[in-house]
Amino acid sequence: MILPEKQLLSALIITFNEEKNIETVLADLAFADEIIVVDSFSSDRTFEIASQFKNVTIKQRIFDNFAFQRNYALSLASHPWILFIDADERLTPELKKEIEIVINQKNNISAFFMKRNFMFKNKSLRFSGWQTDKIIRLFKKNEAVYNEEKIVHEKLIIKGDTGILKNKLIHYSYSNFEDYKQKMIFYGELKAQEELSKNTKPNFFHFYIRPAYQFLNQYVFRLGFLDGRKGIIICYLNALSVAVRFQKLKKIRTEN
Structure with missing residues (x-):
């Protein structure tokens, strides 16, 4: 065999x-x-x-x-x-x-x-x-x-x-707030490069609606509130990453 x-x-x-x-x-x-x-x-x-x-x-x-x-x-x-x-x-x-x-x-x-x-x-x-x-x-x-x-x-x-x-x-x-925050900021800055390659032109929708939706989607619709304080922190930092993405994109486009 x-x-x-x-x-x-x-x-x-x-x-x-x-x-x-x-x-x-x-x-x-x-x-x-x-x-x-x-x-x-x-x-x-x-x-x-x-x-x-x-x-x-x-x-x-x-x-x-x-x-x-x-x-x-x-x-x-x-x-x-x-x-x-x-x-x-x-x-x-x-x-x-x-x-x-x-x-x-x-x-x-x-x-x-x-x-x-x-x-x-x-x-x-x-x-x-x-x-x-x-x-x-x-x-x-x-x-x-x-x-x-x-x-x-x-x-x-x-x-x-x-x-x-x-x-x-x-x-x-997630080991602590500052480490995870820096990770989310780093990811947001890299995502800005993706948006640049797609020729995204950031506006009010990107700066305010997209981060707010990210938070509400995870905290409310994806039941983050059931995770208590942990849920607030994670949902906030993930929304921060979205905000950083389009702030960084605006800066890149302005510099270019």
């Missing part, structure tokens, strides 16, 4: 100043056959810490945007299956086991969505728009590429069918 060949897995991470997360996430990924870190010349100890792991390949590349950075990391991978996670995400033992099972199954699925459990500090955020959050984190290398027109909240272009895993990824995105 000929046993099917075991499918090998490459785990990929892109980093910038992730010293508080990098050791834990790399230990979390030890079950993968290959681990690759692409670091954007961190100013903290991220590179130093990652370099201490003998099972990790670490490269440095100047950051231009998320899509380009992810595609560069993807080009370094040696194995047919890719697990691409962020430094603030964690895999449960059940999720790791499920990953090992599904990549060795015979089917036509090229990529798998993972549901995410958003953690506010160390407590789960149940609503605020995150209750249906899911993202593709596991896929076949030769059947997916990141859309380079989406430079933040980047999207994968998948050639085949997609599935969804049962077990959730744990997302420790």
Whole structure:
């Protein structure tokens, strides 16, 4: 009897100043056959810490945007299956086991969505728009590429069918107000570049209606109020990111 060949897995991470997360996430990924870190010349100890792991390949590349950075990391991978996670995400033992099972199954699925459990500090955020959050984190290398027109909240272009895993990824995105605020501002500034490429001309609607809608949609219609004070904070900061996007876009267009 000929046993099917075991499918090998490459785990990929892109980093910038992730010293508080990098050791834990790399230990979390030890079950993968290959681990690759692409670091954007961190100013903290991220590179130093990652370099201490003998099972990790670490490269440095100047950051231009998320899509380009992810595609560069993807080009370094040696194995047919890719697990691409962020430094603030964690895999449960059940999720790791499920990953090992599904990549060795015979089917036509090229990529798998993972549901995410958003953690506010160390407590789960149940609503605020995150209750249906899911993202593709596991896929076949030769059947997916990141859309380079989406430079933040980047999207994968998948050639085949997609599935969804049962077990959730744990997302420790919010550690404190200032860190998350700076993250949302950074995302907003990158999104401004996307809007510029679409020739968006910001006006009253973009400056006021879009941020207000973002807040109300998450806080009211997506039940953020049920998350209490946590919901107010997350919904406000996500709306701030929208406001920053169009303020930055106005500044870029004025300067040009």
